[in-house]
Amino acid sequence: MIRFGIIGTNWITERLLSAIREMDDFSLTAVYSRSEERAREFASKYGAAAIFTDIEQMANSNEMDAVYIASPNSLHAKQAITFLSNGKHVLCEKPMASNTAEVEAMIQAAGQNHVLLMEALKTTFLPNFKSIQENIHKIGRVRRYVANYCKYSSRYDAYKQGEVLNAFNPVFSNGSLMDLGVYGVYPMVVLFGEPVEIKANSVMLESGVDGEGSLLATYRDMEAVIMHSKISDSYVPSEIQGEEGSIIINNISNPDKVEIRYRDGRREDISIKDDKEAMYYEVKEFIDLIKTGQVESNVNSYQHSTITAKILEDARKQFGLYYPADKV
CATH class of the missing domain: 3.30.360.10 (Dihydrodipicolinate Reductase; domain 2)
Structure with a gap:
């Protein structure tokens, strides 16, 4: 069972959770929102035990093995690097980041901490x-x-x-x-x-x-x-x-x-x-990679994300x- 945290309580996270509702090895354990009320509401709806309104506290917690980031594009890099630096695997919504420098910094952080980073481009x-x-x-x-x-x-x-x-x-x-x-x-x-x-x-x-x-x-x-x-x-x-x-x-x-x-x-x-549902397959790839100890997807690879x-x-x-x- 892979324990997930989620950043972003919006329609895309709702869609992802709908897509993987029958996936046995996915467990939602933590939710982040800037609003404590919204975080609590979302966590209650989907059965997550922990809520956070502080990214650093969430990244430092032992409530999750991986995080799905679905925040605005400009926040992807900073948030991802924070979690990667704390040993958490990161599934990051597309586009990976604002620019090439940010993508390269994210990849470097993943490599330094021996964790998985993958861009969530479903197609x-x-x-x-x-x-x-x-x-x-x-x-x-x-x-x-x-x-x-x-x-x-x-x-x-x-x-x-x-x-x-x-x-x-x-x-x-x-x-x-x-x-x-x-x-x-x-x-x-x-x-x-x-x-x-x-x-x-x-x-x-x-x-x-x-x-x-x-x-x-x-x-x-x-x-x-x-x-x-x-x-x-x-x-x-x-x-x-x-x-x-x-x-x-x-x-x-x-x-x-x-x-x-x-x-x-x-x-x-x-x-x-x-x-x-369409988002099922990207999550399955991500979980399979974690379970087999791999730190990069051959499909949504670092090279593909960097070129894009x-x-x-x-x-x-x-x-x-x-x-x-x-x-x-």
Whole structure:
């Protein structure tokens, strides 16, 4: 049984706990919130015995073996390093941190303390992503990767009324690229590695973050196009184009329908049906690694997280988005 603490009493933690409700080796034992009332309410709902309103006290406690961090992006690095330095394993929500320097510092802390650090980017552990990896050879030489994730934010209406919530506040290292674009970037890195060059554009909002944008990544013999938005919806699927056919992916962040369309007109459904919620697989990977004494995932590896962080940071700088965390 792996004892977990959770930082962040929000919808994403609710979703994670729903996904692993039948997992026998996960035990929620501690909850952190800035509000004692909120921490107590959340802990009571999910059966956690300990609550904390101080990160240092939580990290120093013996109530947990690992922690899941789902706080605002700008807090990931400091919080993760605090727990890693106290011998706790860390599952950190995507994006791993505000910039490359923070990601590298987190990795260094994990190595120094011989504990596991993993970025919680769910897509790359899903059965249908693995199906893409296993079947991609069927489309011949890959020439283009197109990832599209545009989803109107539930917080954008408040923004238009003059209320700038965390999702649109640069203080928290947020914006469309970091929050949604990463779902296109990380799978690209896992599938094809580090690009030779990237070019990025965005539509900037008055609050100082990107509302939407696009990224073009150049590889030696192919290119990748990533589109993302928090201020509009898109109903266009993602796609991997090869010389012999294309893989059509209905949802790049959570693919549940994947099909190959060949040049000769044939279609092949390579979808894998399963009854697990999407976040189940990243938690299972994390727990399995702890149980087998490993300190790095081969899927969401340090290399993949570092390359992704470099791409995100380079892209931001190209369209002029800098966070307070970049100046530290």
